[in-house]
Amino acid sequence: MRVAYLDCIGGISGDMTLAALLDAGVNRDELVAGLRTLGLPGWELRVGRTRKSGIAGTTVDVLVAGESAGTAPMMRVPPDDAPLTGIGLVSRSSHTHSHTAAHTHTHNHSHSSSHTHTHDDEHAGTRTFGEVASLIRRSGLPDPVKEQAERVYRRLAEAEAAVHGASLETVHFHEVGAVDSIIDVVGSVYGLHLLGVERVVCSPLPNGKGFVRCAHGMMPIPPPATAELLKGCPIRQVDVEGELVTPTGAALASTLAAEFGALPAFTVREVGYGAGGKDFPFPNLLRIVLGDDATIPAEATAVTLIEANIDDQSPQLYDGVFTALLEAGALDVWLTPIQMKKNRPAQTLSVLCEPDDVARITDLIFAETTTLGVRSSEWRRSCLQRDWISVETLYGAVRVKVGRQGGELRTATPEFEDCRARAKEAGVPAKLVQAAATAMAYQRLLGIEREEGTAK
Secondary structure: OEEEEEEOOOOEOHHHHHHHHHHOOOOHHHHHHHHHOOOOOOEEEEEEEEEEOOEEEEEEEEEEOOEEHHHOOOEEEOOOOOOOOOOOOOOEEOOOOOOOOOOOOOOOOOOOOOOOOOOOHHHOOEEEHHHHHHHHHHOOOOHHHHHHHHHHHHHHHHHHHHHOOOOOOOOEEEHHHHHHHHHHHHHHHHHHHHOOOOEEEEOOEEEEEOEEEEOOEEEEOOOHHHHHHOOOOOEEEEEEEOOOEOHHHHHHHHHHOOEEOOOOOOEEEEEEEEEOOOOOOOOOEEEEEEEEOOOOOOOOEEEEEEEEEEOOOOHHHHHHHHHHHHHOOOOEEEEEEEEEHHHEEEEEEEEEEOHHHHHHHHHHHHHHOOOOOOEEEEEEEOOOEEEEEEEEEOOEEEEEEEEEEOOEEEEEEEOHHHHHHHHHHHOOOHHHHHHHHHHHHHHHHHHHHHHOOOOO
């Protein structure tokens, strides 16, 4: 499994993440070609090199119509005296959270009822979250990239909406700032995809001290939107004046990271450094460490099988029972037709779960079914190592679950929900999409293995 570790030495922002990924080996031309499918006009990606405390790193800046978007306001928010519902967001823009630029706040808007602008109209356009999400969905990027990028952007928009007491639908992203943000967010997610990253781990996030000035006045670090995004994330206090984690960086880390903590055990393959614009007593860098986790799970693990014979429950209820059990952590759930006493047709409900979950699953079975008793037994199970890949078929992208044993390919199974969705879009039977995805998956996997000299 390819793992990426986000080592937030000097913090994290969208542009630092994108820069670190480029430094770690993302092909710039391939990245830009994918981002062009978003259909955003007039932007360029400027990539440079710098040193922070003697360490060389990559910098990224998004130019819109030849101007750096980093200093443009990112969000439009309601004025302080606006009602908390039905907000018309035409009053002013918030301050930028750019990690690479000083916090100069010279882009405030003042609108009259006739919407007369008090400064250049070049920054006047806005996009809602729905419009940004639609932009991402219509792009030519792989489906997993679209899904993750939309998740990150949704968290960013929800945080801003929560801070300003607005709804997701009424918060608008400023057009120029939105271009910068979209390229940073989607580019970072796409960069991880291009590097084949399947799991992201992040270090605890550093928090600077002091205040930043915005249209509302002086705000503490982290600013409210960042604090909202950091819920559930471990942070560490750093004795330095300045904003180290931006909203975009916090959204990427909190959405993409499977866990936070120390550098995990894996074989290191690449290291990349993304540089911020400011200078601190320590290197203002985000370091991305790429590695392969070759940990092979134990041959067999202990599981518990819980069963109940049920002859008096409506079949209509079983769908809800299955959903509740799986959401509660059951590993598998199934029904087996049986004959009970007095020749009654019945079902055996079988639930496979972790030993630690037995009490919780048992309580749920009693709550969701009509059974008066359950039985349980301990079993041992062996599993293949499993991961996911995405393949492009004639009908679109399909996720495929790959099973390996000791590193050797054993099976590749297309995700049926993806096959059904692509089949509906193309107007063809699902079995055709399934067959195409299976063929593409084996062609890709066996081709990779032959290159590595491990094909059987």
